[in-house]
Amino acid sequence: MLDAISRVLELSEVEHAHLVRLAQPKRPQRRPGPPRHQVRPEIRDLLAALEGVPAYVWGPRTDVLAWNQTASALFGDWAARTSANRNWARITFLDPASRTLFPDWEAKAYDVVGQLRLGAGLHTDDPSLASLVGELSLKSEDFRRLWATHDVKKKTHGIMRLSHPLVGELTLRYETLALPGDPEQLLSTYHAEPGSLSEEALRLLASWGADAAQERAAAAQ
Known part of the structure; x- marks a missing residue:
């Protein structure tokens, strides 16, 4: 029956999986707990080894959990943010700078909301996620509009x-x-077409990010 409904509604594979999860009988003893925020040291070493390629680890609430210097240079100084504000949903809907950083802001916002709803379907008992949705619903009309669509989205690959x-x-x-x-912690990486102006821009950002990190380290001594 669910397969037939999916075909009629022309649901994507991710949307179909979300529908199946919602239709399953609730079994409290088998529900996954709140997502973990600890990132293994080996993964942090991997992020450092990828310097020059923006890379970060994030979770179902869209929290950015770990990153390399190039990613921070590209997306903003995450080290300067509080842990609560290292969150793509808050950045996208509550930080005005995001509308300049992402020329296709509406598409970015749609993807973030779809990913957040996917996380909400997986973690129905996560109070932090419910609180985040409530906060954004109160503070952002755009979030309320997109959340009301009930669309789900799984970030995989793209441009x-x-x-x-x-x-x-x-x-x-x-x-x-x-x-x-x-598997609930995701690694996202970004790269440019070889020989493109974007590749040169990434090299400049990587160099700038390394210099900024050295300055912070010197100031902390």
């Missing part, structure tokens, strides 16, 4: 355009991978 205040326009390809041993 993203950015307008960076230091290096200008970039067109990047992204890949999102589930981490072995903790």
Whole structure:
């Protein structure tokens, strides 16, 4: 029956899986607990080894859990944010700078909401996720509008355009991978077409990010 409904509604594979989860009988003893925020040291080492390629780890609430310097240079100084504000949903809907950084802001916002709803379907008993949805519903009319569509989205791969205040326009390809041993933590990486202006812009950002990290380390001594 669910397969037939999916065909009639022309649901995507992700939307069909979400529908199946919602239709399953509730079994409290088998529900997954709240998503973990700890990132294994080996994964942090991997992020450092990927310097030059923006990469970060994030979870079902769209919290950014770990990142490398190049990712921070590309998307903003995450180290300067509080842990609660290292969250793509809050950044997208509550930080006005996101509308400049992402020229295709509406598409970015749709993807973030779809991913957040997917996480909500997996973690129905996560109070932090419910609180986040409530906060965004109160503070953002755009979030309320998109949340009401009930669409789900799983970030996999694609192309993203950015307008960076230091290096200008970039067109990047992204890949999102589930981490072995903790599939609810996702690794996202971004790369440019070889020989493109975006590749040169990424090199400049990587160099700038390394310099900024050295300055922070020197100031902390």
